[in-house]
Amino acid sequence: MSAVTGATGVYRPTHLDVLESEAVHIFREVAGEFERPVVLFSGGKDSIVMLHLALKAFWPAPVPFSLLHVDTGHNFPEVIEYRDRTVAKHGLTLHVARVQEYVDDGRLTERPDGTRNPLQTVPLLDAIERHRFDAVFGGGRRDEEKARAKERVFSLRDEFGAWDPRRQRPELWDLYNGRHMVGEHVRVFPLSNWTELDVWQYIEREGIELPEIYFAHEREVFSRSGMWLTAGEWGGPKESEPVEKRMIRYRTVGDMSCTGAVDSDATTVADVIAEIAASRLTERGATRADDKLSEAAMEDRKREGYF
Structure with a gap:
């Protein structure tokens, strides 16, 4: 679905054009405002679309960010293979924070139910601190879950990486406030206003491989x-x-x-x-x-x- 021109010759962008334009603006805003941004990239569809938008935002120049994946060690092999192939294809730098290393040396303990999703927090925060990332792009969308619906596009995290909904900042007229203190960082969500259906329609329009x-x-x-x-x-x-x-x-x-x-x-x-x-x-x-x-x-x- 692409932009259309009406009978009067007026250019009318589609809703996907509007979403794409907003996301590209967010990527460029972060590039101009922060020193060490990073893109979370797992090989999942939202991070794939996010990377596609970043490539568009800076083309023909390379993406000025590295990528970060918090690897639980229990990922689907098809997804990890796609992740590595995509990184190699675009000549990107990928940092991998491995939950397994934290389990092996005792910094984290396996849960009785076997799930490692909640165990990703410590490796993520350690990677952010170690590499001094001040802005971290994520593929979260407001339609996914109630807590994510509360997020702003620029979401401030304190020196412990914690989110306080009371510190959310207004974002009127697409003006984003990235100000933060030393030790704090900002999580950035370019797909905030997208839905799952929007993501798939964009994948179809752009011919994105999954x-x-x-x-x-x-x-x-x-x-x-x-x-x-x-x-x-x-x-x-x-x-x-x-x-x-x-x-x-x-x-x-x-x-x-x-x-x-x-x-x-x-x-x-x-x-x-x-x-x-x-x-x-x-x-x-x-x-x-x-x-x-x-x-x-x-x-x-x-x-x-x-x-």
Whole structure:
């Protein structure tokens, strides 16, 4: 879907043009205002779109930021392969903070449920401090979850990496305040005003390649807490959880222990768009067990420094 010209010859941008323009403006604003920004890049669809926008924002110059991935050690192999291939293709610098290293040396302790998503906070904050990043781009969107709906585009974090919703700043007329004290940093969300459907429509328009895990494929899965999970070293399945082959796809990707698949026969981007348009559940609400721990699960983690 591209911009159209009406009968009067007036240029009328589509909603995707408007979202793209806003995101490009945010990237350029950060480049001009901060010294050491970094882009969180996991190989998930939102970070892929975010990187695509960054490439557009500075083309033909290279992206003036490095990338950062907090690797739980329980990622989907297809996604890690895509991550590394994309970094090599564009000649980017990737920093990887590995949860496994923190578990091995005792700085973090494995959770009884096997999930490592909540364990990402300490490696993330350590990486930000070690590399002195003062702005960190994330692919969070307001439609994903209630705590993320409270975020501003520029979200201040204190010297401990914690988020305080009472310190949120007004952002009238697309004016962003990146002022921060020494030791603080700003999380930046260029996709704040996008929806899951917007992301997929943009992927279709731009012809963006994604990991195959986002499309329907036959996979061995087992059921837990109403979700289809993939077996792995993280601890699943239990003896009471039989494994079966199903046609599934992933709406979001993260730690294998808490990211569920959905039954699907959507094998193309157009199929996925039609499927999402008919859905009444957000992607995280439908497929992320870590967000179901409590009503305030995400907000509690954000207050501790999680993205």
